[in-house]
Amino acid sequence: MHVEMEALNKNATWELVPLPKGKKAVGCRWVFTLKHKADGSIDRYKARLVAKGYTQTYGVDYTETFAPVAKLNTVRVLLSLAANRDWPLLQFDVKNAFLHGDLKEEIYMDPPPGIPVTSKEGVVCKLRKSLYGLKQSPRAWFGRFAASMKKFGYVQSNSDYTLFLKRHKGKLTALIIYVDDMIVTGDDHVEIQSLQKYLASEFEMKSLGDLKYFLGIEVARSKHGIFLSQRKYVLDLLAETRMLDCKPIDTPSEQNHKLGIYPDQVPTDKERYQRLVGKLIYLAHTRPDIAYAVNIVSQFMHSPSVDHMGAVTRILRYLKVTPGKGLIFSKYGHTNVEGYTDADWAGSATDRRSTSGYFMFVGGNLVTWRSKKQKVVSRSSAEAEYRGMAHGVSELLWLRRLLKDLGFGPNKPMDLYCDNTAAIAIAHNPVQHDRTKHVEVDRNFIKEKLDAEIVSFPFIRSEYQLADVLTKAVSTSIFLNSLDKLGMRDVFAPT
16 A cells, blocks of 8 residues: 555645535545466555546546557457567556546545545545546546657557557567557567667556566467467366366357247346356457357347356356367468358347358468357348358458558458358359349448459368358367367367
8 A cells, every 4th residue: 555655646646635615526445456477376465546436427527538458359460470470579567557647637536545645624635647446547548658659759550549560670669558568579679678768767667578468368488389378267267156177068059059038938147147258258369269159148148048057157168178278379481361251041049140250360370250140130141151251351451451550461362261152153243133232232342342352252162161160059070170270279288
């Protein structure tokens, strides 16, 4: 608590003033947390003074609250480039990040409890800097940080506003930030050192060395590549649900399941269901093998049944088999972009909507994936595949813009592999007829990118279609074969 107070006073976070007439002071409290290392041991004890932001009034105490956070898709693209180009991966942390944000609003706060700051009655803290808990703190901190980076010659990427880039003499330095955690990479070692010194002069920084643990994701690097996993997260989840001793199972989803909303379904604990599914959604950032299963169970958050909870339990039983499974980013010596797209026609048992999915690779490594139920009912398998193809093209275009910002824009059409000849034919066919007029927007969008030679749609046989595991529950043999091709490994498994 005294360390936190020293930081607050050093930063001139507030000044002590009498509370003006007609003004209301925001409350505050102390929050105590334990910071753990990747192996589960305690790293440090932390006390933080947090304002009671829930008592603020919109338009009076705050206006804008939005602050962008790094897309984990962008982080994976940077990891793939780092693996292919042998770039270093360094991690930095800003101490008391939100205290660096400048407040524009007039906000008064009660003195911190437990530590006397004045003996006078009716005196409150008039905040000069943002404080944890205030609605506008993330926006104020990011605004200050972005301005500092631009002042030092960095450019904000239009594909991800949390990515800052600087080119100097043909070399690149990239920084991506998630609230107060930063990853720095690139091939300009001199600039990286200069950036580190500049940030230390602007903010109170903590260098964490090589990237090892980021947002609960464990990062390990060797001569074989960069490995991402959430092993500790999985083991903690299994311990919390008392499933460390459960009977394991080979696949996360039951084949030909009929999960849906039915009138006679038996309800289950809604709060527990939502909490578990939320944790599984975060786990899917390094586990594309559970993406389809998590997509299915997340559709019933509003009305979960015993059957839906059974599907969640099955995912946990699958995680018990390989808690340390994760993604490996290897060195392939190129930065080519390619993808796989697939759709399962009318797969939903309740509304007959289709499920589409895609996998995207940059430099031979899997960087983005998605399994999603389509918003409208498709009248044919070709239409379902075509809608899925449009989603895949959108993702490829985003990757193309991001890589262009990084200086690795594709110089040839990006391949999007599809196993439906009818969908490929419609994409190439400029004639509009009855079969395509209800997907006219998607048709024109895809045709435009084809004519510009930005994308191409090579045909791939269904047995080689990797995205199959994102659209339906498949057999164990197909499932395990796909995971191997996706670059999923378990480095913790006994050899």
